[in-house]
Amino acid sequence: MRRRWLAAVAITMASVLGLAGCGGSGGGATASPQATGGGEKKQVEVFSWWTGPGEADGLKAMREIFEKQNPNYTFFDAAVAGGSGDKAKALLQSKLQADTPPDTFQGHAGAELQGYIKAGDLEDLNSLYDELKLKDVFPSQLIDQISVDGKIYSVPVNIHRSNVLWFNPKLLKDAGIAAAPKSVDEFIADLGKVKAKGKIPLSIGSEWTVVHLMESVLLGSLGTDAYNALFKPGANWGSPEVKKALESFKTIMSYAGDPQDDWQPAAKQVADGEAAFNVMGDWAYGYFHNPPDGGLGKKSKEDFDWAPSPGTEGTYLWLSDSFTLPKGAKNRDGAIAWLKVAASKEGQDAFNPKKGSIPARKDADQSLYTDYLADALKDWSSNKLAGSIQHGVSVNQPWLASITEAVGLFIGSKDVAALQKGLADAATANAQ
Amino acid sequence: MRRARTWLPGLLLVTPSIIAIGVFVYGMLGWNFRLAMTDKHDEVSEGKFVGLKNFVDIWDLPRWHLSVQHAIMFTLVFVLGALVLGWFLAFLMEKGIRGEGTFRAIYLFPMAISFVATGIVWRWLMNSGMEQRAVGLNRLFDWIGLPQWQWFRDPDWGMAAMALPAVWQMSGYVMALFLAGFRGVPEELREAARVDGCNEWGVYRYVVLPMLRPVTLSALIILGHISLKVFDLIVAVSGKQIITDVPAVFMWVAVFDSHDPAKGATIASYIVLSVAVFVIPYLIWSVRKERRS
Structure with a gap:
């Protein structure tokens, strides 16, 4: 009898310990960055989704500068893989809700951060901007578009362009198209010419690339000011102008090829001469141009070429990766030291040529940026700015989710009226 | 005291799992239902009790209708496909194929793979x-x-294609069942049927199949x-696109993209x-059956 008792107690204890062990391991994983630091060196946990070729190299270059300038800190790379940060953002949210934020995290500059700001997760960085005189080195339109009630919550490290039309020059020549289309109507005519030649007029990827295309069509059809006004309170998404833009979008989509798995295979169709056009952000340049280890090793201007997407010349539809200062960060000083590197000319010039983007600062070393990036840098300092939808500048996360939903339903139904209503509802529900 | 000695060790043994299940399964379920009945439509608001409003309102969303339709089509194709294929494989095995053990292992292997790995392979296949x-x-x-x-990009039949990897993965398991x-059907019964003049089809139709009902x-x-x-599986094959939306994917989007916990x-x-519609009748049925025997 006693042995049975003992056995029962032993098993009970073992299972309780097992449970405690399970609970413990979860906490252990989050605590480990601090624990591995050791000695007097303090860790700075930098959370990003830069794990791919190019971007990870850029992060490493910035990290080296950081560690050289701050010998008393070590850099802990808490990167989570996954394009445009889907999985990273889900993990980040659970960290923030558990009040164990990383010391600094990556986020798209602009409205995407609104949720974090509203939840009181972020410290504003106005004092840092004043200390480093950042308002003088970033374009003033950029400062305007990332300010919330006069406060700035993140340091933009790079600038990408969303409104780029990539095309295959040979296919265009075969179809008798002399130059990249300058307006949405020209674009539609050109798509028809390519179709007559039996090639895919426009390559397309998964659902988000369709939202990406839509923002370029909206900008091209409405013009910069009307586009920017869409994201102001009381904007009219039900207007006939928006309707016209969406009708064009529908026509353009009717020329799209079979949807590919993601943006890369869609871009590849252009480089391989299967498709004539593709609208994608300028990260596609690195993919086209880089040697065949993460890239396609294609020749620019020969295998592929670019232009601002139709009707958007003179406007930079921008998006930016930025770093933040979460409230309650364990190593706040370390995080600020990182932000200073991320904001510096040296840091940005080390990061961006590798990532394939341009610095947000106006005083970048122009000699580092060649080919496409030289064009981009020139346009960045002279163009008007408009914020991307898909990439978190103009709309916050819930708004983007509603837009994505409306576009996703549209892909199935091809119903412009329902799309416009979906977009209008999304704006009334989410605009602040 | 003596009585306690008979039941107490057993109770102690299961107490940790009762507590764990109570907290982490039923507690969380209850918490989830409570959250669903509030208007906590972003992370920061308090969330007032609104009863079943959310449960009614969701039927106004076109996306919800779509994801429910998708789930129904996926379920029909997957469940029927896996049942029929699994039954057929078991039938062949039962007829005594040479190297049965090898075939059984081959058909069961897919079950050892996670849906994510299956999905990534089938994304390419499809x-x-x-x-x-x-x-x-x-x-x-x-x-x-x-x-x-x-395949899964077909606007009408996409979800039927989406069920193929699931059928591939689970039919081996159904076969084993x-x-x-x-094997549980006694040979004597079959023989008795044959003696009574039943042909082979009849043996299956009237003797084996009824006994396979459980x-x-x-x-x-x-x-x-x-x-x-x-x-x-869905996320691994197509990500969170509307064209293959199902309730679970919609839920993920609602929480992590729309930031709408309720x-x-x-x-x-x-x-x-x-x-529960599936499981509860089954539980009632099996409890009743136990009582009867």
């Missing part, structure tokens, strides 16, 4: 490229002269609840309820 751009199954079909398909069922029911429950909760909890509740 690539919708056609003609020169065909890869995977379309390439094969092109080669042997069969028509090529859009049925094989055990077949196995079929278990298989139905297991497949049904997997199917209604399916998430990982909506996510509402969808989660509907998923639990839909699974």
